[in-house]
Amino acid sequence: MKFEEIKDKLKSKTVGIAGCGGLGSNCAVALARVRVGNLLIVDFDVIEESNLNRQYYFYDQIGEKKSAALKDNIKKINPEVNVIAFDKKLDSKSILEIFKDCDVIVEAFDKAEMKHMIIETVLENFPDKAIVSGIGMAGWGDNSSIKTIQHNNLYICGDQKTEASEENPPLAPRVGIVANMQANIVLEILLK
Amino acid sequence: MRITLNNREEIIEADQLTIDELIKYKNFTFRLLVTKINGKLIKKENRKNAIIKDGDNVAVLHMISGG
Structure with a gap:
């Protein structure tokens, strides 16, 4: 398929991205570069200096809201993409409202509890919608442990074992790999 | 019985089990799980x-922080 055809197929699609940290910011940028038509990006947080080791923001954006700053960054890469930014902490109720018309949902939270919450909410309420989650990406090296598994409409990218902690922080290379694997699965679903 | 657990075939020494019993049987100690039958x-x-029965496709997925 030529890139023009790919863009044509993707322009009517909508992807919801839950969280604009390491996974969400990098995944959104990858999807914007290939011109997914509509991106719904959601985060309540503010950019801190410590985020710049993996998240798609710039030094002069420290202190800005992540959702608004990510929208600015996407617009600089591809102004044709329609980005709707929500400055909001998601819960099961708002997930159902904000993501109801999405073709695919990307789980891009950092905390295990939030990953659990969105996966259960989507599986229970949107049984036909695909959700692509990122689980296990702390530290460095060990490329071959990072993979994608599928259980019906739930896709999990990551090594499923390395938990982020003070001693084992998430860093740009592995987080970027998983974020781009998520974007790659989203494309696979959208171009089917 | 023979089941598929996390996309892998497994033989379980029981005719049937609940999910809680399977978690114990497998010694899964994860804190946060998503489970599917x-x-x-x-x-x-x-x-x-x-209840998990012979031939069932079971997923026990654990959630960990990082992103």
């Missing part, structure tokens, strides 16, 4: 009643 989500409160 044949594609259907089984929430935590129902794991003690949800």
Whole structure:
């Protein structure tokens, strides 16, 4: 398929991205570069200096809201993409409202509890919608442990074992790999 | 019985088990789990009643922080 055809197929699609940290910011940028038509990006947080080791923001954006700053960054890469930014902490109720018309949902939270919450909410309420989650990406090296598994409409990218902690922080290379694997699965679903 | 657990074939020394019993049998000690039988989500409160039978496709997925 030529890139023009790919863009044509993707322009009517909508992807919801839950969280604009390491996974969400990098995944959104990858999807914007290939011109997914509509991106719904959601985060309540503010950019801190410590985020710049993996998240798609710039030094002069420290202190800005992540959702608004990510929208600015996407617009600089591809102004044709329609980005709707929500400055909001998601819960099961708002997930159902904000993501109801999405073709695919990307789980891009950092905390295990939030990953659990969105996966259960989507599986229970949107049984036909695909959700692509990122689980296990702390530290460095060990490329071959990072993979994608599928259980019906739930896709999990990551090594499923390395938990982020003070001693084992998430860093740009592995987080970027998983974020781009998520974007790659989203494309696979959208171009089917 | 023979089941598929996390996309792998497994032989379990029992005719049937609940999800809670399977978690114990496998010594899974993860804190936060998403569990499914044949594609259907089984929430935590129902794991003690949800029965796994021969031929079932079971997912026990653990959630860890990082992103």
